[in-house]
Amino acid sequence: MSAQGMLSVIEPDGGINGHDPKMSNEALLHCYRTMLRVRAFDDVCLKLQRAGRIGFSIPNKGVEATQVGAASALEKTDWIFPSYRDFGMALYHGISPVDMMHNMYGNAADSAKGRQMPVHFSFTEPIKFFSISSPIGTHIIQAVGAAYAIQRRKEPHVVLASFGDGGTSSLGFHSGLNFAAVWKSPVVFLCQNNQWAISCPSSQQTASESYAIKAKAYGMPGVKVDGNDLLAVRRAVGEAVERARKGGGPTLIEAFTFRMGGHSTSDDPTRYVPKELLLEWERKDPVANFERFLAKKKLWDPAAREKIAAESFAEIDAAAKVAEATPRPGIETIFSDVYRDVPQHIRRQGQAAFDLARRKGDAAAGDGAFPL
Numbered sequence: 001m002s003a004q005g006m007l008s009v010i011e012p013d014g015g016i017n018g019h020d021p022k023m024s025n026e027a028l029l030h031c032y033r034t035m036l037r038v039r040a041f042d043d044v045c046l047k048l049q050r051a052g053r054i055g056f057s058i059p060n061k062g063v064e065a066t067q068v069g070a071a072s073a074l075e076k077t078d079w080i081f082p083s084y085r086d087f088g089m090a091l092y093h094g095i096s097p098v099d100m101m102h103n104m105y106g107n108a109a110d111s112a113k114g115r116q117m118p119v120h121f122s123f124t125e126p127i128k129f130f131s132i133s134s135p136i137g138t139h140i141i142q143a144v145g146a147a148y149a150i151q152r153r154k155e156p157h158v159v160l161a162s163f164g165d166g167g168t169s170s171l172g173f174h175s176g177l178n179f180a181a182v183w184k185s186p187v188v189f190l191c192q193n194n195q196w197a198i199s200c201p202s203s204q205q206t207a208s209e210s211y212a213i214k215a216k217a218y219g220m221p222g223v224k225v226d227g228n229d230l231l232a233v234r235r236a237v238g239e240a241v242e243r244a245r246k247g248g249g250p251t252l253i254e255a256f257t258f259r260m261g262g263h264s265t266s267d268d269p270t271r272y273v274p275k276e277l278l279l280e281w282e283r284k285d286p287v288a289n290f291e292r293f294l295a296k297k298k299l300w301d302p303a304a305r306e307k308i309a310a311e312s313f314a315e316i317d318a319a320a321k322v323a324e325a326t327p328r329p330g331i332e333t334i335f336s337d338v339y340r341d342v343p344q345h346i347r348r349q350g351q352a353a354f355d356l357a358r359r360k361g362d363a364a365a366g367d368g369a370f371p372l
């Protein structure tokens, strides 16, 4: 525990204090590999976006330990209601980069059939990774609703709701935390305080002394944790998950971290993030922090990083190639998955759209038939 009441585990020299969550070497190495796979995903997506192959992506650099440490505390049977900056949670639980890339391209194999924005993943296997909501904070109440349903059905699962510092200013944050505490629902609220909501700094987001302290008003425990310390995040989220599973109700965790890249590929953070601040946080890089710990345990050396980074890049690059080669969704999917029996007026509109596409010559194979 630091002087500011922030939970940390990894010491500057790579040693650890008494809050060690005691993970197996295998689990530690899986976490490390996942963080490097997230970095590779970021790199590949930035290149694809700059080359005009995909429209948009969200960089995760700097917040990987928060994502992966939190994900590592969950079982596959649990539910994640993620923010758009949670690639590490998906990869940690075995969601395939190819499936994530299908969403980045919005192609026919995308689980949302191209109807969502890129980065708006949704998966039911191997973990329930709920569809990402663009409007900030709206998924917090969805997560609480899911947790309430789990509670009523007497299932043993826990829900993780992940959102940013900006998300705490949403109505969803208030109503979600309020009802979860009243009902004692099995949900863990993870506020990833990366200190910015696009260009809005935390100083303009809240007058509270921290985000974790807001838990007190709702009647639940609030914990502030070093978000660049994977073991500390795992420890805090692990304790909250255990409490929730035993019927002890929700917890709010504030993971204090820093977004080292832009908000998205459409953002230029050099216009508002002071250079010195970025340099300060580069020295706290969560991957390097974890490497110091692994090195002290004799589980890591620089050659290991090179090897894993190269393998990760090759894996993600190959995934992008598969997604790029996958055709677009057929035009008929605009009209599918809404009605069991498609009404006449929608059929007429569909027919007109198919005829137009055919006349213009841009209807792909399989286009132009209702999925009836």
Ligand SMILES: Cc1ncc(C[n+]2csc(CCOP(=O)(O)OP(=O)(O)O)c2C)c(N)n1
Binding pocket: 083, 085, 134, 135, 136, 163, 164, 165, 166, 167, 168, 192, 194, 196, 197, 198, 259, 263
């Ligand atoms: C209701 C709503 N208002 C504004 C936006 C535009 N917007 C998209 S991301 C974002 C910043 C959110 O910041 P934060 O919650 O801290 O998450 P971070 O991006 O830092 O991970 C905003 C304002 C939105 N998507 N929804």
Ligand SMILES: [Mg+2]
Binding pocket: 164, 165, 166, 192, 193, 194, 195, 196, 197, 198
């Ligand atoms: Mg933020």
